[in-house]
Amino acid sequence: MSDHKTMTLTLIVWRQKNASDPGKFETYTAKNITEHHSFLEMLDCVNEDLILEGKDPIVFDHDCREGICGMCGFMINGVAHGPERGTTVCQLHMRHFKDGDELYLEPWRARAFPIVKDLAVDRSAFDRIIAAGGFITAPTGSAPDGNAILVPKERADISMDAAACIGCGACVAMCPNAAAALFTAAKITHLGVLPQGQPERYQRAIAMVAQASHEAFGYCTNIGECEAVCPKSIKLEVIARMNRDFLKALVTGRGASGHA
Numbered sequence: 001m002s003d004h005k006t007m008t009l010t011l012i013v014w015r016q017k018n019a020s021d022p023g024k025f026e027t028y029t030a031k032n033i034t035e036h037h038s039f040l041e042m043l044d045c046v047n048e049d050l051i052l053e054g055k056d057p058i059v060f061d062h063d064c065r066e067g068i069c070g071m072c073g074f075m076i077n078g079v080a081h082g083p084e085r086g087t088t089v090c091q092l093h094m095r096h097f098k099d100g101d102e103l104y105l106e107p108w109r110a111r112a113f114p115i116v117k118d119l120a121v122d123r124s125a126f127d128r129i130i131a132a133g134g135f136i137t138a139p140t141g142s143a144p145d146g147n148a149i150l151v152p153k154e155r156a157d158i159s160m161d162a163a164a165c166i167g168c169g170a171c172v173a174m175c176p177n178a179a180a181a182l183f184t185a186a187k188i189t190h191l192g193v194l195p196q197g198q199p200e201r202y203q204r205a206i207a208m209v210a211q212a213s214h215e216a217f218g219y220c221t222n223i224g225e226c227e228a229v230c231p232k233s234i235k236l237e238v239i240a241r242m243n244r245d246f247l248k249a250l251v252t253g254r255g256a257s258g259h260a
């Protein structure tokens with residue numbers, strides 16, 4: 001690749017050894033970056049240079065690098081997953097940046113997501129919200145006939161759209177309240193609109209909302225920053241569905257018995 005097609009960028013990166021370390025920004029240069037590099041590949045290049053210099057590489061979470069696992073994510077110039085809508089940071093490419101750009105990289109900042117190191121945070125609070133109610137009662141044994149329970153197309157579409165949530169945590173990071181409403185509501189919705197999700201529908205809403213509160217996430221005030229940065233374009237309407245099921249459970253007492 002010839003020189004005129006490469007970029008040099010300045011990265012101002014949050015470095016923090018562990019949750020109790022105060023942390024600070026450090027400046028690095030990303031050299032010989034092409035428009036074809038993904039953002040994480042660009043960081044790989046910076047890390048290779050740091051390792052060659054005998055320095056500590058920048059820690060960031062990643063796994064699939066295909067936008068499906070939910071492991072990646074940090075703030076780029078104050079925006080969760082960076083400037084491209086509907087895109088995880090692993091799917092973000094350097095063609096969206098230009099030579100000489102100065103980029104501030106920070107971890108998700110929320111009390112419920114303690115920092116592990118640098119740009120990596122502990123999102124196990126999400127796992128505990130799922131464990132509180134993100135399941136259905138299903139018979140074990142051989143797979144049931146796919147047509148045994150018919151699902152209207154409109155219901156299936158709502159469920160599939162909500163099930164696209166990959167649990168990345170960008171919604172929490174971007175929310176001024178650090179609320180986990182979009183995530184929790186997506187998980188409640190994708191089960192709650194299907195026939196298979198009815199037995200625990202109201203119990204699920206109560207249990208998962210309660211767990212989210214217990215995890216020190218804030219409360220949703222309908223600001224909408226979550227929807228704006230969600231890489232899977234989860235819509236705010238799932239929060240309305242969650243609130244409806246939660247209130248219905250409280251008013252009718254169904255949340256305790258679990259019956260729909």
Ligand code: SF4
Pocket residue numbers: 164165166167168169170171172182183186226229230231232233234
């Ligand atoms: S709702 Fe969107 S931003 Fe939030 S965890 Fe799910 S995929 Fe990530």
Ligand code: FES
Pocket residue numbers: 061062063064065066067068069070071072073088089090091166
């Ligand atoms: S690394 Fe899997 S979604 Fe980004």
